[in-house]
């Protein structure tokens with residue numbers, strides 16, 4: 001059988017996989033282990049770090065934040081079936097975030113799989129679908145490193161996203177051949193003919209629906225709502241709409257009629273072929289954004305046109321009452337230069353846009369899926385990736401509770417993250433939605449009696465409670481000044 005083997009194989013599947021991770025520059029592993037994963041960590045190498053999360057959603061969201069901040073795939077290790085199951089909401093979010101992840105979960109030993117053993121994951125590779133770009137349980141132990149390499153390359157190809165490999169527990173100690181790391185150019189360059197068509201007109205309308213634009217820029221007009229009729233109203237009067245990679249048709253509520261104003265044309269550069277396929281209107285060039293925009297800039301000079309009216313700055317809010325707007329204004333005033341904002345506070349998003357402008361390219365993260373529980377652990381992943389920068393997580397009191405165990409990991413790693421809890425004692429966004437649907441009363445939206453400082457202290461994190469505007473600045477200053485440990489600031493807002 002093994003007659004073709006020329007030299008003796010000395011390394012295990014585990015060695016080969018860790019060699020690949022080294023070559024990929026991914027030496028941080030996020031996880032929550034179980035019996036079916038432990039052999040992966042035999043003789044855990046010194047040049048790797050293991051970041052323990054106390055719940056699997058936390059592990060995946062931390063890896064998501066880390067992957068986005070490092071622009072490299074995050075590696076996650078989860079327990080078979082149940083551990084992966086706990087994480088699926090976060091996998092969905094990573095998919096929507098286009099965060100590259102290689103998720104590895106354990107599986108029972110191959111020889112006992114026919115007997116439906118304890119912890120057996122039936123049809124393991126199907127479990128995380130359709131929210132992984134590629135998923136496999138390799139046919140043989142020797143195929144595990146190749147599968148993990150493919151998972152990595154697939155995760156890193158635009159549009160980036162999570163991938164999944166199920167690994168039977170007995171595979172890690174098997175010997176296997178090396179797998180050479182490869183370089184893969186993953187830039188899709190847009191069709192030149194389509195780009196030429198778009199370039200002709202781009203400069204006529206510098207109005208894009210993308211939110212990741214410096215919000216203090218004179219041409220910045222504001223945020224489109226995730227609502228068909230409102231988008232049409234915002235764009236009324238324009239005859240050309242150019243979309244640069246933005247998810248412009250992400251509707252949150254039902255809408256009817258046109259998708260863009262009557263008589264307008266829509267031209268889109270997008271790196272995700274599926275978005276190009278389902279977009280309801282317009283011409284789309286599937287392209288890597290950087291090269292697409294570069295190609296556009298190389299085109300003919302734009303026709304001169306007058307700049308649109310500047311956005312009015314929001315008036316200052318007084319601290320007479322402690323509102324979310326006042327809180328966000330003070331965060332904007334007091335936060336250190338270069339700090340990173342991670343937002344998950346649904347009903348305060350509008351106030352954030354008004355009082356906490358985002359002007360740095362890598363200065364803002366939020367989840368693209370609407371799935372709560374991402375912000376707190378993602379902030380920790382970002383802090384692990386950017387140890388010199390202050391990370392500030394702005395969390396609703398509801399949102400803060402989905403993955404509160406993340407605080408423990410932040411404390412263990414001595415990360416100076418500031419967690420600001422906007423405590424309005426309810427799911428305010430759902431109360432608003434209840435009104436939209438004409439509900440008299442919305443059940444399941446009150447959140448009395450949550451003591452975030454106690455939850456923080458119980459996990460080794462300092463908690464500061466703020467009940468009035470006069471105590472806010474000092475609490476924020478204390479938290480922002482702490483470089484070596486996390487601080488939670490619980491702010492009771494009106």
Ligand SMILES: Cc1ncc(C[n+]2csc(CCOP(=O)(O)OP(=O)(O)O)c2C)c(N)n1
Pocket residue numbers: 089344345346347348370371372373395396397398399400424426427428429430
């Ligand atoms: C995982 C998940 N469960 C439920 C929801 C539905 N949901 C949307 S907004 C919201 C309320 C969030 O409350 P909080 O963080 O306190 O923010 P507030 O609405 O009070 O600003 C909920 C529960 C969701 N988006 N994701």
Ligand SMILES: [Mg+2]
Pocket residue numbers: 396397398422423424425426427428
């Ligand atoms: Mg709330």
